[in-house]
Amino acid sequence: MKKELPNKFQQGFVLLLLFIALIGFIGMIHEFLIALLLAAIFAGLLYPFYRKLFDYFKKRSALAASTTLIITVFAFGLPLAGFTGMVTGEAIEITKKARPIVKKVLDNNLSLGEQLPEWLPFKEKLEPFHESIMKKGSEAISAMGSWLVSSLSSATKGTVGFFIGLFIMFYAMFHFLIHGPKLLRTVASLLPLSEEDRTEVMGRGLMVTRASLKGIIVVGFFEGILVGLGLWMSGIEGSAFWGSVVFLLAAIPGLGASLIWLPAALYLLFIGSTGWGIGLMVWGVLVVGMVDNIVRPWIVGNDAKLPDLVILISIFGGIVSFGPLGIIIGPVIAALLDTILNIYKKTFQYLLPEA
Numbered sequence: 001m002k003k004e005l006p007n008k009f010q011q012g013f014v015l016l017l018l019f020i021a022l023i024g025f026i027g028m029i030h031e032f033l034i035a036l037l038l039a040a041i042f043a044g045l046l047y048p049f050y051r052k053l054f055d056y057f058k059k060r061s062a063l064a065a066s067t068t069l070i071i072t073v074f075a076f077g078l079p080l081a082g083f084t085g086m087v088t089g090e091a092i093e094i095t096k097k098a099r100p101i102v103k104k105v106l107d108n109n110l111s112l113g114e115q116l117p118e119w120l121p122f123k124e125k126l127e128p129f130h131e132s133i134m135k136k137g138s139e140a141i142s143a144m145g146s147w148l149v150s151s152l153s154s155a156t157k158g159t160v161g162f163f164i165g166l167f168i169m170f171y172a173m174f175h176f177l178i179h180g181p182k183l184l185r186t187v188a189s190l191l192p193l194s195e196e197d198r199t200e201v202m203g204r205g206l207m208v209t210r211a212s213l214k215g216i217i218v219v220g221f222f223e224g225i226l227v228g229l230g231l232w233m234s235g236i237e238g239s240a241f242w243g244s245v246v247f248l249l250a251a252i253p254g255l256g257a258s259l260i261w262l263p264a265a266l267y268l269l270f271i272g273s274t275g276w277g278i279g280l281m282v283w284g285v286l287v288v289g290m291v292d293n294i295v296r297p298w299i300v301g302n303d304a305k306l307p308d309l310v311i312l313i314s315i316f317g318g319i320v321s322f323g324p325l326g327i328i329i330g331p332v333i334a335a336l337l338d339t340i341l342n343i344y345k346k347t348f349q350y351l352l353p354e355a
Contacts, residue, residue, distance in 0.1 A: 035165040039172035065177040209335040220250035230283045
């Protein structure tokens with residue numbers, strides 16, 4: 001008994017020191033935690049490609065990691081920077097034009113019932129809400145554009161801190177690509193968990209995170225491109241802006257993209273462009289819908305994904321907390337919670353009622 005008391009005291013003291021040092025270290029680097037987290041996420045997504053280059057360059061890890069980063073910058077980074085500038089410009093234009101267009105409609109002597117197509121059976125019922133509908137619609141579009149402009153501007157404001165964070169992210173990606181598996185094993189070995197639970201964290205946690213991110217990023221990218229292309233062909237302004245909005249909404253399976261292309265198609269029918277309106281509907285149902293029905297299950301799989309509702313609220317919660325980067329960070333936190341809940345259920349299975 002005399003030996004146990006010092007051991008417990010020493011353990012508590014070491015834990016206290018660790019807590020103090022950890023809080024101090026996190027406080028010191030808190031400005032770059034997002035950059036490190038993004039580096040870990042992107043390194044995990046690029047790791048299979050790095051392994052192929054690693055074998056191709058005869059196990060020269062530094063050369064394979066450098067080549068991976070260079071290809072990533074030229075294939076994704078530069079086009080994304082150009083696209084971000086385009087989206088910001090279109091968002092500014094849409095924000096400026098939304099209110100004047102609605103004011104012009106409200107100043108028009110024609111009522112809403114007279115402006116809607118004759119074939120709409122419920123157009124008379126919308127008549128009392130003419131002014132309210134137009135005002136709320138303009139406010140929503142204007143607010144969306146203003147938020148996107150402010151978010152992109154703050155994320156890429158070009159300050160010294162931004163460039164330092166960018167450098168840290170790429171340097172950390174280089175390090176994670178080379179030493180990632182070893183780092184994960186080291187971190188897992190420090191967790192006071194059973195070997196089975198460590199395997200759970202290493203295996204299912206990473207699998208759920210990768211599957212969720214692929215579903216959001218890849219599916220969102222394809223749906224954003226397809227919807228933006230459909231809007232551009234239909235002559236609707238701000239196709240890049242609306243495509244970026246689809247990227248945010250694509251996490252909602254079967255519904256997200258339609259929240260953009262369906263109102264756009266109805267707008268085309270409303271202004272008399274019947275052919276383009278019907279064409280956009282067909283494009284949305286058949287082509288964009290194919291991504292949801294075929295590409296999403298193929299990319300994400302059925303066993304390794306979070307529930308759609310969890311992904312949705314984690315994305316919007318991430319956006320509120322972290323801005324546009326929350327699209328990526330939110331689902332990662334949700335995947336971590338999902339893994340911890342599974343370990344919790346196994347640890348306390350004797351105290352919990354059977355499901």
